[in-house]
Amino acid sequence: MSSEQDRDIIICRCEDITEREVRECIRRHGLTTVDEVRKILRAGMGLCQGKTCSALVRRILAEETGKKAEDIGLPSARQPAKPVEFGIFLQEGDR
Amino acid sequence: MKYDAIIIGGGIIGASIAYNLTKQGMRSVAVFEKNYISSGSTGRCGGGIRQQWASPENCKLAVKSVHLFEKLDQELGFDTEYYQGGYLLLAFTDEEVEQFRKNVVMQQGAGVPVRLIGVDEVAAKFPFLDTSDLKAAAHCRTDGHINPMLVNQAYADAAKRNGADIHLFTEVVRIVRDRDRINSVITADVRTFETGVLINAGGGFSAEVAAMAGITIPTRPQRHEILITEPLEKFMDPMVIDFHHHIYFRQTKHGSVVMGYGDPHEPYTHNIQGSLEFLKTMSLMITKVVPAMKKVKIVRQWAGLYNMSPDAQPILGKVPGVSNYYQAVGFSGHGLMLAPAVAELMAELIVTGRTSMDISDLSIDRFAGRTEFKLEKAVV
Ligand SMILES: Cc1cc2nc3c(=O)[nH]c(=O)nc-3n(C[C@H](O)[C@H](O)[C@H](O)COP(=O)(O)OP(=O)(O)OC[C@H]3O[C@@H](n4cnc5c(N)ncnc54)[C@H](O)[C@@H]3O)c2cc1C
Numbered sequence: 001m002s003s004e005q006d007r008d009i010i011i012c013r014c015e016d017i018t019e020r021e022v023r024e025c026i027r028r029h030g031l032t033t034v035d036e037v038r039k040i041l042r043a044g045m046g047l048c049q050g051k052t053c054s055a056l057v058r059r060i061l062a063e064e065t066g067k068k069a070e071d072i073g074l075p076s077a078r079q080p081a082k083p084v085e086f087g088i089f090l091q092e093g094d095r
Numbered sequence: 096m097k098y099d100a101i102i103i104g105g106g107i108i109g110a111s112i113a114y115n116l117t118k119q120g121m122r123s124v125a126v127f128e129k130n131y132i133s134s135g136s137t138g139r140c141g142g143g144i145r146q147q148w149a150s151p152e153n154c155k156l157a158v159k160s161v162h163l164f165e166k167l168d169q170e171l172g173f174d175t176e177y178y179q180g181g182y183l184l185l186a187f188t189d190e191e192v193e194q195f196r197k198n199v200v201m202q203q204g205a206g207v208p209v210r211l212i213g214v215d216e217v218a219a220k221f222p223f224l225d226t227s228d229l230k231a232a233a234h235c236r237t238d239g240h241i242n243p244m245l246v247n248q249a250y251a252d253a254a255k256r257n258g259a260d261i262h263l264f265t266e267v268v269r270i271v272r273d274r275d276r277i278n279s280v281i282t283a284d285v286r287t288f289e290t291g292v293l294i295n296a297g298g299g300f301s302a303e304v305a306a307m308a309g310i311t312i313p314t315r316p317q318r319h320e321i322l323i324t325e326p327l328e329k330f331m332d333p334m335v336i337d338f339h340h341h342i343y344f345r346q347t348k349h350g351s352v353v354m355g356y357g358d359p360h361e362p363y364t365h366n367i368q369g370s371l372e373f374l375k376t377m378s379l380m381i382t383k384v385v386p387a388m389k390k391v392k393i394v395r396q397w398a399g400l401y402n403m404s405p406d407a408q409p410i411l412g413k414v415p416g417v418s419n420y421y422q423a424v425g426f427s428g429h430g431l432m433l434a435p436a437v438a439e440l441m442a443e444l445i446v447t448g449r450t451s452m453d454i455s456d457l458s459i460d461r462f463a464g465r466t467e468f469k470l471e472k473a474v475v
Pocket residue numbers: 103104105106107108109127128129130131133134135136137138139140141142143144265266267268296297298299300304319320321355398399400401402423424426427428429430431432433
């Protein structure tokens with residue numbers, strides 16, 4: 001995953017963010033957690049809420065910081081679990 | 096280890112004060128943040144920047160902030176997504192229109208380019224709004240919004256470049272005070288740092304930080320809930336605030352719409368759980384004001400703390416009886432937009448003992464011996 005020519009592979013598909021961008025962001029701001037990368041780069045803020053990319057971001061963080069991946073926490077689950085329309089929450093009469 | 100200044104809190108207030116202290120020549124400055132940059136209220140907030148306030152003190156600070164925001168990306172070398180798309184305040188009752196009329200006169204006097212506009216103009220310019228019950232609106236074109244996480248990081252990075260130490264994941268658990276002087280702080284990992292001055296920028300935990308120094312302050316935390324939608328084609332420029340339905344919303348650069356509802360009955364606690372009740376109320380309110388939202392999807396909900404003060408205005412400066420303690424707390428839901436001005440003025444106060452704009456009205460002395468306060472009303 002980390003050889004130079006592979007760095008343009010997409011890490012976050014929802015937000016179209018590459019491995020190179022993730023690494024640069026971590027280095028530029030000295031980041032150590034998945035949450036920080038999520039907030040600054042949007043990797044993990046997409047429609048799937050990071051279900052696909054959080055573990056990949058964590059692996060890159062582990063490489064960049066020299067920590068074990070297991071020692072880097074994953075963000076807690078976010079509500080709602082799947083995107084839902086506002087209309088769902090309205091009473092019959094207001095729909 | 097000894098610093099000239101220690102700041103507790105790495106939110107927008109702590110980070111911007113750190114940057115301004117280094118900019119104004121202070122050598123050794125440190126920020127202690129128990130989590131990471133923007134993990135507190137700042138990273139959870141709505142990102143709105145407005146100058147339309149009901150109190151002249153808030154107006155003055157907000158106008159100064161906007162002048163600073165306009166140059167901030169260049170100064171800090173960061174794209175913070177600052178966008179001057181304006182801010183639209185909606186009035187649904189005659190009472191609100193009357194209040195807006197008075198506010199607009201005061202605001203124009205403070206240099207805010209704001210005007211009251213009629214329903215026809217609102218309908219023509221902002222066709223996404225349901226204007227059937229609307230009476231009027233106030234619009235200011237130099238208001239706008241920003242990405243809170245990015246501007247927080249921008250200040251922290253710039254402070255660091257200027258030599259400040261930013262201690263992340265480092266909680267301050269004790270403050271050592273000897274009579275009228277604070278000597279040092281002790282962190283959760285049991286390290287001691289001596290300091291020349293201490294600055295409380297603890298956000299929703301400001302009262303707890305003050306208490307560690309034996310100081311009692313009248314700030315209280317209050318949960319505010321917020322959500323974000325799927326990205327949409329760009330359809331709105333201004334941030335919209337509606338005191339009648341207690342909501343605000345804006346479209347981010349990314350296309351998603353961020354919106355919040357301020358529950359007037361929310362108790363004072365540190366709870367930041369998102370609730371189903373909020374989703375129901377928010378859905379009802381937003382679809383009244385923007386009917387096309389019915390079909391739009393909510394992607395994520397969360398909550399953060401307002402740090403409320405008794406009059407919903409910030410508490411800035413020193414406190415009686417402690418010579419080297421400063422605070423910038425109690426922002427009551429508008430600390431992001433005031434940060435650039437507040438940070439510059441706080442740094443002046445700390446470095447030179449005086450400020451280029453009078454902020455003495457916002458010191459804690461205003462509460463001495465009083466139990467009733469004139470509330471800043473323009474708050475959701
Ligand atoms: C839902 C919501 C919407 C909002 N919308 C807007 C808006 O549109 N515009 C606007 O201007 N404002 C808005 N606000 C308000 C704004 O978020 C706050 O006023 C602002 O972020 C306050 O910044 P701060 O730095 O004081 O607080 P915070 O960002 O909370 O920073 C304080 C930091 O101190 C740290 N800390 C506390 N105690 C300790 C300790 N003992 N040791 C180490 N660290 C400690 C915390 O971890 C925290 O990171 C909103 C707030 C919420 C919750």
